[in-house]
Amino acid sequence: MNRRSEYSKRAEMNMRFSDFEMPPMQDVLIVGRRAPIGPEAARRMVDILSPEQYIIEKIDHPIIEALVIRRTLLKMLPKEKLISIILEEGSTLADEQAIIKAQVNIVLKVSRSLEL
Amino acid sequence: MIKRVRDILVTDFHTVYALDSVQKTIDHAVETSQEYFAVFDEGVFLGIVTYKDLVKAHPNRIVVDALSFEYPSVSVSDSIWKVKEMFEVYDTVVLPVKDQEQFVGLVDKLSLFTAISTCLDPLTGLYNGSYLYAQAEDLIEKGQEISILFADVNGFGQIDKHYGHVKGDMVLKELAHTLKESVGSDMFLCRYGGDEFAILTTRNAERCQTFAQELQRKVSSMKYCGNISLTIAVGIAGGRRRKAQLVNSIAVIRRLINLASLASTKAKSSTDCLHVADYVYMEEIA
Numbered sequence: 001m002n003r004r005s006e007y008s009k010r011a012e013m014n015m016r017f018s019d020f021e022m023p024p025m026q027d028v029l030i031v032g033r034r035a036p037i038g039p040e041a042a043r044r045m046v047d048i049l050s051p052e053q054y055i056i057e058k059i060d061h062p063i064i065e066a067l068v069i070r071r072t073l074l075k076m077l078p079k080e081k082l083i084s085i086i087l088e089e090g091s092t093l094a095d096e097q098a099i100i101k102a103q104v105n106i107v108l109k110v111s112r113s114l115e116l
Numbered sequence: 117m118i119k120r121v122r123d124i125l126v127t128d129f130h131t132v133y134a135l136d137s138v139q140k141t142i143d144h145a146v147e148t149s150q151e152y153f154a155v156f157d158e159g160v161f162l163g164i165v166t167y168k169d170l171v172k173a174h175p176n177r178i179v180v181d182a183l184s185f186e187y188p189s190v191s192v193s194d195s196i197w198k199v200k201e202m203f204e205v206y207d208t209v210v211l212p213v214k215d216q217e218q219f220v221g222l223v224d225k226l227s228l229f230t231a232i233s234t235c236l237d238p239l240t241g242l243y244n245g246s247y248l249y250a251q252a253e254d255l256i257e258k259g260q261e262i263s264i265l266f267a268d269v270n271g272f273g274q275i276d277k278h279y280g281h282v283k284g285d286m287v288l289k290e291l292a293h294t295l296k297e298s299v300g301s302d303m304f305l306c307r308y309g310g311d312e313f314a315i316l317t318t319r320n321a322e323r324c325q326t327f328a329q330e331l332q333r334k335v336s337s338m339k340y341c342g343n344i345s346l347t348i349a350v351g352i353a354g355g356r357r358r359k360a361q362l363v364n365s366i367a368v369i370r371r372l373i374n375l376a377s378l379a380s381t382k383a384k385s386s387t388d389c390l391h392v393a394d395y396v397y398m399e400e401i402a
Contacts, residue, residue, distance in 0.1 A: 034172075034173065034174050035174060035177075036174045036176035036177065037176070037177065037181075038173070038174075038177045038178065038180075038181020038182070039181060040134075040178065040180045040181045041177065041178045041180075041181055044135075097174070
C-alpha cells in the first residue's frame, strides 16, 4: 500500500488597527540615564511630531537623566514644583534603563464668592 | 620649544554624525582603534564622545545622547601646563580646542604627555628649565611679580671625584626629592643643569630669603646615599613691576635667572651661603 505523506505550510495573519496616539508620549516622559532613547533623541522626536508642545528638562538625578513635559501643564503649575513631584513619584518606579510615560491630570479648582 | 596648545593641536581627528547610533560608533571605534570621535551635526561641532562614554550608553541611543558635556574647552594659546592640570581634574583623554570661540581641533592626553616628557629631567624626574620659562611667562602675563631662587650644591665636584659619578648622580636624585618635598604649592621647581636647581615663585625677596634658609637647614640636616652631607648656596633675584603689560617676558625671565645664578655664585663665598640680588624693574628689561 502506497503511503503518501502530507505536508502543508500555512500562514495566518491577524491585523489590529488603532489610532496612532498623537503625540505618543502623553503628558510626561521620564528618561532614565541608560535608557535606549536619550534626551536629545526625545527632543528631536517631539520637535518633529509635536512642534513647540513639549519642553525637555535635563535633571541632576542619579537615575533620571531628563523629563519631557507637555507645555500646557506648566501653565497650571510652576515648573520646579511639577518636576519635584514627578521625580518624587517617578523615581520609585523608574530605573536607569527605563523610559516611562506618565499621564498627568491637573484639575484646578476655583471657588469665588461674589458680593451681590 | 613646545609650550602652547597650538603646538600639539590635533586636526586630523575622526568624526561621527550626531544621529549615528552608539552601537555603530562602537563598531567604528573597534574597527579603527579610535579612542574618541568629534561629533558634528550639519557642520556644527557638538562635542567629543570617547570610547568610555560609548560603552556606558545604551547601544540604541544616538551618539549625541552619549556625549559628556561636563568637559570644558581649552584655548589654542593656553599653556600645556594648564591643560595638564585640566586633564588631572577631568577624567577624559581628550579636550576640545577653541580659538576665539571657534572650534579648531582637539588636544589629547597622549600628545600632551609626549610634549611634557621632553621637559623632564631623566635623572631626577624633575622638570627642566623650559618648564620654568613657561610657568614664569604665564605668571608675568597674569600681571604677577616673580622671584627666582637658584640653589647650587657646595663642592659637588669633590663629591663626584671622591665617590664617583654614579654615586654623585644618586646624591642629586635624593637631593631633588628633598627639594620637591620642600617647595610650596605656589612654587615651581626644576633641575636647571648639573647640580643647579631653580625655583620660581611669586613670593617677594624677603619671603624667599626665609624659605631659602629653611631649605638650607633641611638639606644640611640630612645624609645622602647613606653618609654624605651636603650644603647648598642659594641666590635670589626678584622682579618688580609698575605696568600690567610687558613687551618681552622672555627677556625678563632670562635676566632674572642670570641674576639668581650669579647671586648663587656670590653666596658660595658668604658665611650663610645666601645672596639676594638687588631687585629689578621688569619694564626696564622688557
